[in-house]
Amino acid sequence: MTRDIRQRAVIYCRVSDAKQKIRGDGLGSQETIGREYADRMGYEVVKVFRDDFTGKSANRAGMKELLAFLKGSKGQTIVIVDDLNRLARSLRTHYAIRDAIATAGGKLVSPKREFADDPDDDLLEIIEAAFAGEHRRKNAEQTLNRMRGRAMNGYWVFQAPLGYRYEKAAGGGKALVRVEPMASIIKEGLEGYASGRFDSQAEVKRFFESNPLFPKDRRGLVSNERVHQVLTQPLYAGYLEVPRWKLALREARHEGLISLETFDLIQDRLTGKARAPSRKDINADFPLRGFVACGDCNHPMTATWAKGVGGRYAYYMCRQHECSSKGKSIARAKVEGGLESLIRSLTPSRELVHLASTVFRNLWDRRAKETKEQRAALKLETVAVEKKIGQFLDRIVEAENPTVVSAYENKVGELEREKLILAEKITKCGTPARDYDDVFQTSMAFLANPWNLWETGELEDRRAMLKLVFTGHLTYDRKTGFQTPEISLPFKALEEISGSKKEMVHPRGFEPLASAFGELKQGPRHGSLIYLDLR
Structure with a gap:
């Protein structure tokens, strides 16, 4: 009785990228x-x-494993591919792989064609391999053109930035949408x-690191x-640009942050x-380090713990060599x-806070009434830029x-950017993000008692209080x-108001007080606190 000996074979399957591997069953179908x-x-x-790699290249993990297997096997092994284009999408790559398989002891076969050793079949194989390569190039070109066209229409087509994800858009395709709370964390860092709440990129880095939700x-x-x-990243402002596509x-x-x-x-x-690098030695133990200067030499003081009888003690000191207070x-x-006494001396009375x-509120209402004039002025400015x-x-x-041409093109780019900012201002003109009470409630609470921010015990709050109350070193x-x-x-x-309280009784007293505040703007938030841009 003779035993039926079947010839040994392996199957090679390929899709163009990992996404096709996940979304479809191309590999499974080829194997079946x-x-x-x-x-x-x-x-x-x-x-x-x-x-799951492009057919343009022969440098693929699966192909390397196949060739190694063939070289380690005795005798000839049949290599089955679903179609010629699964082997390669380039004429040069096709013949490089075909020769490598033959040299390693493999015989290439396919259910869709025969590989015969005659001139007619060789010519047909060349045509099919060349067509596969051209098809790959056309696909790549069409994909790139579609991506560029979508980007021209304002849709981001690459990986979603942190704080966003892709969702199906109403008009087809996908668009970026905010992901909370990450979007709000990034917004706070940017603002x-x-x-100026964060003096340097290092401080922004520490802010992100302090948030347990930010990826590390x-x-x-x-x-x-x-x-x-x-x-x-301009995407966070609701804008996009792709320099390599000249966009x-x-x-x-999508909604900007x-x-x-x-x-x-x-x-x-x-x-x-250039700015001085952010200090790495600022910590919760010494929130005034780097902010308080020595009264003798005016250099920032340092701080340290010292051992003494009964435990460790915290000190501030000056370490300048020429200073009489050194050490x-x-x-x-x-x-x-x-510092507490100094801050509390700045705390206004309840009557003064109410007056402020x-x-x-009067300034807020007055600015709201000037919306029409503001919009007209912005439009005139836009015409001038255009x-x-x-020119x-x-x-x-x-x-x-x-x-000279390059310099002019750069100037046009700057003006186009200025035009976009003006358009954004016109769109938002007269539509405040919040009403008066929402905007100023926490800000007035801070002005009424700035020491409360220090007493939270948070280093970030304490440093913020110092920057909000004082314009420089103490x-x-x-x-x-x-x-x-x-x-x-x-x-x-507030001091100006305090000195002008009596004038408030007369209607004409409002203008001098208003001038003390200059231009009233809503600035970025600091946590629940809103910065007042009074310039």
Whole structure:
């Protein structure tokens, strides 16, 4: 009795990318067709090799495994492919793989065609392989054109940035939508950097790292590159640009987290003059470190813990070599107690807070009534910008020097960006994001008692309070305590109101008070606190 010996075979399957592997069953279908063909031809399938990689390249993991298997096998092994284009999508790659399979001891077969060794079949194989390569190039070109066209219409076509995800759009395709709470975390980081709440990218980095929901690496850190990507991504302003496709900045079809004006302010800060690096030694133990300067040399004081009888003690001190106060420590409790007295001396009376709130409300109402004039002024400004753009375009046509043409093109780009900001302002003109009570309730609460923000115990709140109340460093003298500080404009305005209270009785007294506040704007939030831009 003789035993039926079936010839050994393997199946090779390929799809173009991992998405096709997940979304469809291309690999499974190819394997099923290959097994059916093997049964019909009497082959025994001993192994299946799979790839999810472009057919343009021969450098594929599955193909390498196949060739290694063939080289390690005795005798000839049948290699089944569903179709010739599953082997490769390039004429050069096709013959490189075909020769490699033959050299390794494999014989290529397919249920859809025969591989015969004659001139006619060779010519047909060349034509089919060339057609597969051309089909791949056409597909790639069409896909790229569709992506570019969609981007031109304001839809982002690449990976969704942090804080967004893709959802089906009403007109077809997919569009970016906000993902909470990540979108709000990023918004706070962006507005914090724009407003000066965060002095540097390092402070933005620490803010993100302090939030347990923000993605971090294995060490629990956020990379500097990730922070820079967030700060320079126009998608967060509701705009997009793709320089490699020569697509200039344009309004996108998704909701932004910040305004374009705020985004440009961030870019100005990033490209402005170099700033001192953010201190890494600022911690909750010494929130005044780097903010309080020595009264003798005016250099920022440092801080440390010292061991003494009964435990450890916290001190601030100056370490400047030429300073007469070098190494002379001041108890932390004394310095921070002096700060409390200083802050409480700035706390206005209840009557004054009520008076200031009235002035704010009057200013708010007056600005709301000026909406029509503001919109008209913005439209005139837009016309002027469009005129400048036209002038530069005329110069580009007339210019012959490539350097001059490039300079004009850059200027047109700047003006187009300015035009977008004006359009955004016109759209938002007269439509405040919040009403008066929402905008000013927490701000007036801060002005009424700024020390409350310190008493939260949070380092970020304490540093924010210092920046909101004072315009620069505080100077501390070892003998006399804090020197007279430079306070911020809102507190100066309260002093102005306090000195003008009697004039409030007469209607004409409003204008001098209003002028003390200058231009009233709503600034970015700091947590529940809203910055008042009083310039």
